[in-house]
Each structure stands twice: as C-alpha cells, then as structure tokens.
Amino acid sequence: MTRIYAIVNQKGGVGKTTSVINLSAYLALSGRRVLMVDVDPQANATSGIGLNKYELARSTYDLLLEEATVDEVLQCQQEYKVDVLPANPALAGAEVELVNAIGREYRLQKALEGINGRYDYVLIDCPPSLGLLTVNALTAASHGVIIPVQCEYLALEGLSQLTQTIELVQKYLNPQLFVRGLIMTMYDSRTNLSRQVVEEVRRYFPGKVFRTIVPRNIRLSEAPSYGQPISVYAPHSPGAIAYKVLTAELIRGDQS
Ligand SMILES: Nc1ncnc2c1ncn2[C@@H]1O[C@H](COP(=O)(O)OP(=O)(O)OP(=O)(O)O)[C@@H](O)[C@H]1O
Ligand SMILES: [Mg+2]
Structure with a gap:
C-alpha cells in the first residue's frame, strides 16, 4: 500500500521542506520505496535533494497541466534512493493557468494514480499558501497531512485556518484527509518559549503531536546548499538523529 x-x-x-527531504531520506534508508513530490514553485525540496531546478526538462508543472506523465517527469536520485517529481519556478504559473480547468483540484491525485503500488511512501512538499497547489496536494494525500510547526511565538496562529481548509477539502474533495501528525521544529532547549509552544500545541492538538521534537540545528540549514539530506551531510548531528528517530516514529505509527 502506498501512503x-x-x-x-x-x-x-x-520546516516543511526540511522535513520532506529528511523524512524521505531516512524512509529510503529504512528500506522504504520513496517518492518525493515538490509542488512548491520555490522548488527548495528539488534543489535540496541535489537536483538542478533550472535544468529540468519536465516538472510537476507539466504534470498538473497534463502535458507530461509521471514517468516523463520522474527523476531517480540514485545516491539517496529517493525518486523525485521535481518542481521549477514555472509552477507559479500553474495556479493561474488552472483556474478554469476541469478537475483542477484533482490534477495531482490523477497523476499519482499512475504510480499505484510502486512506492511505500509519497511525501508532497507544499508552498506556503493555501492556494490551488496546496489544495491539489491535500486532495492527493490519501493518508493525511503532516504539519510542521516552528517552536516560536505565535506558532498556533494560522493553524485554525489550516484546520478549516483541511476540513473543507475532506468534505468536498478527499474524505480520507485527516491530520496524521504535527512536527515541532527548530526547538531551542535553552528557551522557555520553545517548551511553552510545544505544550500549547499539544493541548490544542491532543495526541497528534509527534513525540520526537526537531531541535534548531545549524547542520540542518546548511545541508540543502550541498544538495544533501542530513543523513549524508552530517549523520551524527542532533538534527540528523531527530529526523531518524522521527522517521522511525512515523513508520511505527503507520504499522499499528
Ligand atoms: N531544525 C532546524 N534547525 C535549523 N534550521 C532549520 C531547521 N529546519 C529548517 N531550518 C531552516 O529554516 C529555513 C526554513 O526551513 P524550510 O525551508 O524547511 O521551511 P519551509 O516551511 O519549507 O519554508 P517555505 O514555506 O518557504 O517553503 C531554511 O533555511 C532551513 O534550512
Ligand atoms: Mg519549503
């Protein structure tokens, strides 16, 4: 079954992109077949996994506009054993170009039907908006959403709007949608604020926050500029350990 x-x-x-890249890498290291999908025009996941977003013949833009198939867009990042449906800046146009298109919310879901069974995990990196690209990702997400939350002041702000959007998509587009879990990111153990934010988010989403907390770690922010996941760039860093443990927690939860 593909999740x-x-x-x-x-x-x-x-920390969306950081989580997508590093969960993908550790899922692959755990022997899972992984596809990473980038639907953010910034294409940070694409470059962060070592692909050149300016040299792509095809991207998820072509997929959403039905101008290419999954196999035509697919890149195999052999080094990390992660397959990628990469994005490039052209994707910014898709939001506008799809406005009047038939089935515009279902484009990604339809495209991913073509990979049925080939992967254990598909992780979709979303842009920082609730526009059509994110709605396509929510509609395609057969096993729910994972929400990274930064341990900072006003962390909860915006989460009720996100929850509303998730409920609307669940009602109208994807009845299987639910919140799989929240990842607390950039935790700073030296501050009370980080601790308070985690407590607050746990209160607001009881039972939904992953036990593994991702610390603020400079290695995690350096790795993307080398096009490497943290498992390769700094495998013994606190950030690497956190994402490794988080991946195990995700897998465990999915099995139970
Ligand atoms: N745990 C962490 N410790 C230190 N730096 C981090 C951590 N997680 C992410 N970063 C850095 O913070 C910045 C934002 O992270 P990231 O790109 O993953 O967020 P995002 O939610 O995908 O952003 P966007 O909304 O722009 O797509 C990046 O420079 C990243 O390298
Ligand atoms: Mg991002």
Whole structure:
C-alpha cells in the first residue's frame, strides 16, 4: 500500500521542506520505496535533494497541466534512493493557468494514480499558501497531512485556518484527509518559549503531536546548499538523529 502524505503549513519557513527531504531520506534508508513530490514553485525540496531546478526538462508543472506523465517527469536520485517529481519556478504559473480547468483540484491525485503500488511512501512538499497547489496536494494525500510547526511565538496562529481548509477539502474533495501528525521544529532547549509552544500545541492538538521534537540545528540549514539530506551531510548531528528517530516514529505509527 502506498501512503501519500502532504506536508503542509501556509506559514513560511516552518520546516516543511526540511522535513520532506529528511523524512524521505531516512524512509529510503529504512528500506522504504520513496517518492518525493515538490509542488512548491520555490522548488527548495528539488534543489535540496541535489537536483538542478533550472535544468529540468519536465516538472510537476507539466504534470498538473497534463502535458507530461509521471514517468516523463520522474527523476531517480540514485545516491539517496529517493525518486523525485521535481518542481521549477514555472509552477507559479500553474495556479493561474488552472483556474478554469476541469478537475483542477484533482490534477495531482490523477497523476499519482499512475504510480499505484510502486512506492511505500509519497511525501508532497507544499508552498506556503493555501492556494490551488496546496489544495491539489491535500486532495492527493490519501493518508493525511503532516504539519510542521516552528517552536516560536505565535506558532498556533494560522493553524485554525489550516484546520478549516483541511476540513473543507475532506468534505468536498478527499474524505480520507485527516491530520496524521504535527512536527515541532527548530526547538531551542535553552528557551522557555520553545517548551511553552510545544505544550500549547499539544493541548490544542491532543495526541497528534509527534513525540520526537526537531531541535534548531545549524547542520540542518546548511545541508540543502550541498544538495544533501542530513543523513549524508552530517549523520551524527542532533538534527540528523531527530529526523531518524522521527522517521522511525512515523513508520511505527503507520504499522499499528
Ligand atoms: N531544525 C532546524 N534547525 C535549523 N534550521 C532549520 C531547521 N529546519 C529548517 N531550518 C531552516 O529554516 C529555513 C526554513 O526551513 P524550510 O525551508 O524547511 O521551511 P519551509 O516551511 O519549507 O519554508 P517555505 O514555506 O518557504 O517553503 C531554511 O533555511 C532551513 O534550512
Ligand atoms: Mg519549503
């Protein structure tokens, strides 16, 4: 069975892409067949896994506009054993070009039907908005959403709007949608604030917050500029250990 998760938060810079890249890498290291899907025009997941977003013949833009098939867009990142449906900046146009298109919310879901059974996990990296690209990801997410939340002031702000969007998509587009879990990111153990934010989010989403907390770790922010997941760039760093343990927690939860 293929588990498709959308990694979503309309707030920018909370750790969506970092989580997608590193969960993908550790899932692959755990022997899972992984597909990483980038539907963010910033294409940070694409470059962070070592692909050049400016040299792509095809991207998820072509997929959403039905101008290419999954196999035509697919890149195999052999080094990390992660397959990728990459994005490029052209994707920014898709949001506008699809406005009047038939089945515009279902484009990604339809495209992913073509990979049925080939992967254990599909992780979709979303842009920081609740526009059509994110809605496509939510509609395709057969096993729910994973929400990274940065351990900072006003972390909860925006989460009720996100929850509403998730409920609307569940009602009208994807009845299987639910919140699989929240990842607390960029935790700073030296501050009370980080601890308070985790407590607050746990209160607000009882039972939904992953036990593994991702610390603020400079290695995690350096790795993307080398096009490497943390498992390769700094495998013994606190950030690497956190994502490794988080991956195990995700797998365990999925099996039970
Ligand atoms: N745990 C962490 N420790 C330190 N830096 C981090 C951590 N997680 C992410 N970062 C850095 O913070 C920035 C934002 O992270 P990331 O790109 O993953 O967020 P995002 O939610 O995908 O952002 P966007 O909304 O723009 O797509 C990046 O520079 C990233 O390298
Ligand atoms: Mg991102």
